[in-house]
Amino acid sequence: MPWTDYVLFRNAKKSRxxxxxxxxxxxxxxxxxxxxxxxxxxxxxxxxxxxxALVKHFSRGKKSxxxxxxxxxxxxxxxxxxxxxxxxxxxxxMMPPPRSLGREEFGEPFVQSxxxxxxxxxxxxxxxxxTATHLTAQTLFLSYWLYLRNNRDILSIDEIILxxxxxxxxxxxxxxxxxxxxxxxxxxxxxxxMDEFGISTQAKECVxxxxxxxxxxxxxxxxxxxxTGAKRRVVLGQIIAxxx
Numbered sequence: 017m018p019w020t021d022y023v024l025f026r027n028a029k030k031s032r033x034x035x036x037x038x039x040x041x042x043x044x045x046x047x048x049x050x051x052x053x054x055x056x057x058x059x060x061x062x063x064x065x066x067x068x069a070l071v072k073h074f075s076r077g078k079k080s081x082x083x084x085x086x087x088x089x090x091x092x093x094x095x096x097x098x099x100x101x102x103x104x105x106x107x108x109x110m111m112p113p114p115r116s117l118g119r120e121e122f123g124e125p126f127v128q129s130x131x132x133x134x135x136x137x138x139x140x141x142x143x144x145x146x147t148a149t150h151l152t153a154q155t156l157f158l159s160y161w162l163y164l165r166n167n168r169d170i171l172s173i174d175e176i177i178l179x180x181x182x183x184x185x186x187x188x189x190x191x192x193x194x195x196x197x198x199x200x201x202x203x204x205x206x207x208x209x210m211d212e213f214g215i216s217t218q219a220k221e222c223v224x225x226x227x228x229x230x231x232x233x234x235x236x237x238x239x240x241x242x243x244t245g246a247k248r249r250v251v252l253g254q255i256i257a258x259x260x
Contacts, residue, residue: 017042017044017221017224018055018240018243019228019231019238019239020223020224020227020228020238021034021046021057022052024215026050027048028048029049029174030174030175031045031050031172031173031174032045032046032174032175033160033164033176034046034210036179036180036220037063037152037179037180037183037185037188038063038064038180039063039068040059040060040061040063040117040122041059041061041152041155042057042058042059042060042063042116043060044057045057045173048174055240055243056242056243057113057240057243058113058114058115058243060156060159061105061108061122062121062126062151062155064081064152065122066101066126066127066148066151067081067145067148067152067185068080069123069124070127070141070144070145070148071141071145073131074145075141081181082145082185082187084184084186085149085186085188087145087146088142088146088187088188089146089187090146091142091144091145091146092146093143094138094144097138097143097147098147100133101148105122105155108121109155109158109159109162112163113163114242114244149187150191152188153188153191153192153195154191154195157195157199160173161199171196174205175207175208176192176205177209177210177213178209179210179220180218180220183217184217189207192207228252229253231252232252232255233255235251236251237250237252238251
């Protein structure tokens with residue numbers, strides 16, 4: 017995905033973060049006037065997966081996500097629960113890029129463990145979901161603050177372009193705005209939806225896979241070595257003919 021982000025969204029004047037918030041949140045940073053070698057990309061941490069698992073748990077499977085962040089906006093974060101979540105996420109947050117994670121880190125077992133420890137004390141579903149939403153918002157901001165600052169402690173970001181299901185979570189995005197406003201120069205960072213650029217927030221991965229397929233057909237290397245740790249540029253994918 018970072019290669020397709022570079023092709024689609026690099027800009028001569030603006031440094032951009034392409035922020036995907038799916039089950040896992042991941043970002044691609046594109047330096048203004050930068051080359052492919054300047055791209056930074058990595059997994060930020062849990063995106064929607066903790067929130068979604070909690071929504072499914074408390075709705076007994078009737079709902080699968082917090083539409084627009086409405087449940088989170090009605091809840092109050094619990095400090096002890098939040099501290100427990102942060103303590104478990106911190107080791108991953110301290111890992112420098114390149115890095116990636118899967119559902120085995122922050123999926124169902126992670127959520128069930130939290131429920132076992134805190135469900136007697138925290139009883140409202142909205143409070144659980146609000147706390148998890150704060151967790152994701154904080155991990156997004158910390159990903160910027162830890163790894164996308166210049167040597168004057170100013171975030172090297174002009175725009176954040178959102179995609180994925182979490183892009184529509186108003187409560188989460190407002191929390192991110194709050195973190196940015198609290199940071200030096202953060203109030204000047206624009207947060208935009210990918211829809212504004214002609215690509216649906218829900219269709220970004222589809223577009224990217226089509227681009228990767230075209231790159232494979234054209235024999236264009238589409239991996240970025242600094243992102244994955246690869247030793248050389250390679251053509252990704254294979255074209256296979258099936259004889260019936």
